[in-house]
Amino acid sequence: MTGRLKLILAVLLVAQFMLAVDFSILNVALPAIGDGLGFSLTNLQWIATSFALSAAGFTLFFGRVGDLIGRKRIFLGSLALLGLSSLVGGLATSPEILIVARVAQGLATAAATPAGLALLTTSFPEGPLRQKALGLNGALMSAGFTAGAVLGGVLTDLLSWRWSFFINVPVALAVLLVAPSIITESRPAERPKMDLPxxxxxxxxxxxxxxxxxxxxxxxxxxxxxxxxxxxxxxxxxxxxxxxxxAEQPLVPVHVLKKPTVAWGNVLGLLAFVTETSLVYLLTLYMQKTLGFSALTAGISFGVLGVGTVTGGMLAPKVIARTSTLTTLVAGSLLQALSTAALLLLGDTAASMWLLLPATFLGGVGNMLVIVGFMVTATTGLPDREQGLATGLASMSQQVGITLGTPVMSAVVAATAGGALGAQAILDGVTVAIAVNTALVLLGALIAAVALRTRKQTPRTA
Missing domain, CATH: 4.10.860 (DNA Excision Repair, Uvrb; Chain A)
Known part of the structure; x- marks a missing residue:
């Protein structure tokens, strides 16, 4: 990897890490924001929902816009929007202003995530270099989601919830100052027409x-x-x-969707993000409602999961190189499933942390093997002109998965607890939800083994 490629990778990774942090940094801060700006209890969820709607809903659209006008241009423009909207959110004096800022943050994320991934895949050729780049990217994205929970708790407790917004501003500004001179424009040789319907x-x-x-x-x-x-x-x-x-020039050509690597790769990515991000929600509920931990203590506990995801991201390219993408997907799913199943033994005392911490570490490693395997699978074998589409689909799977996991598991917990809010009722609900989570991970392993088994797996050497 040349010095210039290292610079490109560093800039893109910093941006993707910041985007991932935004998905979770406000979770712990929501009550403080509600008190500070006068959100009603029923409207408080719109702080998260407004971001999720725009981030997940517009990803595929902006991925295609990047193919039309240039991915570098979209990437830089969306980071400028993210920095500006974060500043507005931090300075917000009313619920309406904050919601507008969150929608703008979501739109910026919907544009920057596929554009950044497309710039990464077109900067690095297929093979070990791209696998390494995607491994680091996946590790920092997953670590960013975990770091957001930790950082949100720390900033809210020590400073103010407003710093959960302000922290994006200097990072976005730094990327905007460095990126234009080192990242080259990327777009298809023939500019496609926009499929408006x-x-x-x-x-x-x-x-x-x-x-x-x-x-x-x-x-x-x-x-x-x-x-x-x-x-x-x-x-x-x-x-x-x-x-x-x-359509004459479709937004998503059907022949691309029919590729097993694209179709099933994105299903596996969806399941990977559904299971791990919702597990963070379940364990937050468990630590705060059953064990009585503070938000700050619960957030810091997820640092172990963050270390696991970074470790998994560093290991994934090596595992793919020595075995195959399919083996990595199946092995990662099985490791994640075993680690998640171990959490079924959690009890109602703090001694359970001796089980929770190593299980989340190993689960993070397994989950990251799946995420990197999914990224490699879903973007391999496609020409550069379709990389914006491929990364748009992958980003959409990621963001819909993050959005989908929490409501599904929340509904399971609520149905099991039956409206009770006691420590034991919450533990019972969380236990059932963890069992559902484990089943979804095992479903991913089965899909990978069955749907992708006919694809020729050629081991690569680094």
Whole structure:
């Protein structure tokens, strides 16, 4: 790896880490924000929901826009928007201003994440170098999600919730100062036309789907808003597929979706993000409601998970090189499943932390093997002109997975606890949800072993 490639990698990794932190940094700070700006209890969830809607709903659309006008241009513009919206959010004096800032942050994330991944995959050729770059990228993205929970607790307790916004400003500014001189523009040789019907149907479909999921987590799966959102999302996504079959220049060519590596790779990525990010929610609930830990102590406990994800990201390219992508996916899923299943033995005393900490470390390693394997699988074998699409799909799987996991597991906990809020009731609900989480991880291992087994796996040497 040349010095210039190392610089490109460093800039892109810093940006992706910052974007990942944004997904979780406000989770711990929500009560403080509500008190500071006067959010009602029912409206507090919109701080997270407004971000999730725009981040997940517009990812595929902005991935294609990057193909049209240039990924570097989209990347830099979205980081400028992120820095500005973070400043506005930190200075917000009313709930309305904060929600506008969160929507803008979500749009910036929807644009920057696929553009940054496309710049990474087009800067590094297929093979060991790209696998190493994707491994580090995946490690820092997952570590960023965990670090957000830790950082949010520290900043809120020691300074103010406003610093959860302000912290983005200097990082975005530094990337904007360095990136233009070292990153070259990347776009297809032939500029495609925008498939407007396809873009509208998939964006509205994802918005409806994510809205339905968040409402289900908040009010239950039978709530009218949840049912309407999920139904509308399903109809619009079916319409999107039918539109793409007939479009002259589709947003997502059907032949790309039919590639097993793209289709099943993204399913595995979705499951990977659903399971690990929702496990963070479950363990936060367990540590605070059952063990009585403070938000700061619970957040710091996830540092072990962060170390595990970084370790897994560093190991993943080596495992892929010595075995195969398929072996890495299956082995990572099994390690994550065993580690998650061990959490079924958690009790109601602090002594359970001796089980929780090593289990989350090993689960983080396994999860990161899956995430890197998914990234390599979903972006391999496609020409540069389709890398924006491939990374857009991968980013969409990531962001929908992050959004999907918490409401699903929240609904499981609520159904099991039956409305009770006692320490034992929460423990019972969390235990059932951990069992569901383990089953989803095992489903991923089965999908990888069955759906990708016919693909020729050629071991690579570093």
């Amino acid at each position: 396809g873009a509208l149907s998939v964006t509205l479909g994802l918005l409806a789907l994510v809205f339905g999921l968040t409402q289900a987590g908040e009010h239950g799966w039978t709530h009218p808003a949840a049912l309407m959102g999920l139904a509308a999302g399903a109809v619009l996504l079916i319409a999107f597929y039918l539109i793409e079959r007939r």
